[in-house]
Amino acid sequence: MAQATSLNEIVVIEDGSITLPQGYKAGGMHCGIKRKRLDLGYIVSEVPATVAGVYTTNIFQAAPLVVTQESIAKENKTQAILVNSGNANACTGEQGIADALAMQKGFANELGIPEHLVAVTSTGVIGELLPMDKIETGIKQILQKEYENEENFKQAILTTDTCTKEIAVQFTIDGKKVSIGGTAKGSGMIHPNMATMLGFVTTDAHINHDDLLFALREVTNTTFNMITVDGDTSTNDMVLVMANGLAENNQLTKEHPEWDVFKQGLKMVSESLAKKIARDGEGATKLVEVQVDGAFSLEAARAVGKSIISSNLVKTAIYGTDPNWGRIVTAIGYSGVPVKPNAIKVSIGPFTVFENGLPSQFIEEEVKEYLELENVKLIVELDQGDFSATAWGCDLTYDYVKINASYRT
Structure with missing residues (x-):
């Protein structure tokens, strides 16, 4: 070599x-x-x-x-x-x-x-x-x-x-x-x-x-x-x-x-x-990747990514193939990072679902079909700088509860 x-x-x-x-x-x-x-x-x-x-x-x-x-x-x-x-x-x-x-x-x-x-x-x-x-x-x-x-x-x-x-x-x-x-x-x-x-x-x-x-x-x-x-x-x-x-x-x-x-x-x-x-999370059916771009610092990008990937509401929506962009936006909002809501763009895979503070026009069945894939990517553009970060997690399923309810038995 x-x-x-x-x-x-x-x-x-x-x-x-x-x-x-x-x-x-x-x-x-x-x-x-x-x-x-x-x-x-x-x-x-x-x-x-x-x-x-x-x-x-x-x-x-x-x-x-x-x-x-x-x-x-x-x-x-x-x-x-x-x-x-x-x-x-x-x-x-x-x-x-x-x-x-x-x-x-x-x-x-x-x-x-x-x-x-x-x-x-x-x-x-x-x-x-x-x-x-x-x-x-x-x-x-x-x-x-x-x-x-x-x-x-x-x-x-x-x-x-x-x-x-x-x-x-x-x-x-x-x-x-x-x-x-x-x-x-x-x-x-x-x-x-x-x-x-x-x-x-x-x-x-x-x-x-x-x-x-x-x-x-x-x-x-x-x-x-x-x-x-x-x-x-x-x-x-x-x-x-x-x-x-x-x-x-x-x-x-x-x-x-x-x-x-x-x-x-x-x-x-x-x-x-x-x-x-992340993909082998207990009961998981999907690997979820969150890419955050346009942050004003690396720490900010990481904080937003972690907030989204840690949201149980986001994770359950992905399990249910529900393109509920509101849960993603909410997780950005409580991340502790001072963002500009009207500047943010959110995409689920190739589909833009939120932009300029408003929902985007998309065909729900197409996004639901994308969410059925084993690997799902969420992309957030903050439009505040040049820093990016990526976080990984999984969906949250019924089996997670079953596994942990009987862990010692």
């Missing part, structure tokens, strides 16, 4: 995921937290990797998040990630911290590495103690060859998800092939800052920690923080990026001439995972 100098030269690798970058393996197994499905998974790098993370803004941070953040802070390195699903280990007090530390220590012992090089995370039901006897037995077995499979890892992190979510890309930096792979889980309790989920990204790029964290935060603001399913944020959620340097490129910093290539690759992975999470 020629030296990458633009987004067009970043290649999406079919069936690629977290083990595409050099030096990573992953696996998963059923240890008994869930009745049948896989519930314990891992990612391991051959060597310690530079790591950066972003975490839930929920004040009730789960025990594994506390342990992982403290461990990463010691030297900004991680070599392994251990994940369990089916139990969040959240709101579990001192025992929850002790259990998260025991998971960390147990897996570190199996790998023969320092404990602080293991990140731990959990997802599932809140307020129940982990079945540590089952988890500890699983930890002692999970590195066996029969469990080493990236598909096993992708399955082991799921809760109410209906599908796995993964992507990988490759490009060239300093004449070296560099890969980025990502896997995520997320279906419910999804809302910006941060969009509630677990996301794991691996790369073999050689990169400075501070700049990796800078890139992750910047990319998160335009991807994971721009999706919503139901307006809830959870206690456990994080995105971790590991960079083990095995591609042997010159160390990436913001001053590197090909910095933007790496950042665009990271954005492609993050945006793809974010959209897959």
Whole structure:
């Protein structure tokens, strides 16, 4: 591959995921937290990797998040990630911290590495103690060859998800092939800052920690923080990026001439995972994209986009294929952004439905037919500046209520 100098030269690798970058393996197994499905998974790098993370803004941070953040802070390195699903280990007090530390220590012992090089995370039901006897037995077995499979890892992190979510890309930096792979889980309790989920990204790029964290935060603001399913944020959620340097490129910093290539690759992975999470919203039948143009600032564009995509009335209208532009306009109006109502234009797909403060002439049956598509786009032109933002979400259906009414039963 020629030296990458633009987004067009970043290649999406079919069936690629977290083990595409050099030096990573992953696996998963059923240890008994869930009745049948896989519930314990891992990612391991051959060597310690530079790591950066972003975490839930929920004040009730789960025990594994506390342990992982403290461990990463010691030297900004991680070599392994251990994940369990089916139990969040959240709101579990001192025992929850002790259990998260025991998971960390147990897996570190199996790998023969320092404990602080293991990140731990959990997802599932809140307020129940982990079945540590089952988890500890699983930890002692999970590195066996029969469990080493990236598909096993992708399955082991799921809760109410209906599908796995993964992507990988490759490009060239300093004449070296560099890969980025990502896997995520997320279906419910999804809302910006941060969009509630677990996301794991691996790369073999050689990169400075501070700049990796800078890139992750910047990319998160335009991807994971721009999706919503139901307006809830959870206690456990994080995105971790590991960079083990095995591609042997010159160390990436913001001053590197090909910095933007790496950042665009990271954005492609993050945006793809974010959209897959939004589409897999609990009970969802459609992916909804809201594009806001003509804002006076980036923050304003994002605020309007989030307001529309978070509106339950907008989401239910889309589910019902109802071109009710009034709900969109109302969401713009309560976004907190000082807009000019008579300057706004709203389109549902290719159809203009509101302009200059008044409803536009459109054929309702044509718009209803468009809203039956699996991918629906709403476009808002504010006519106040040159800034744009995009947000993603899903429709709100009867099945969302069914899924969440029986989540613990």
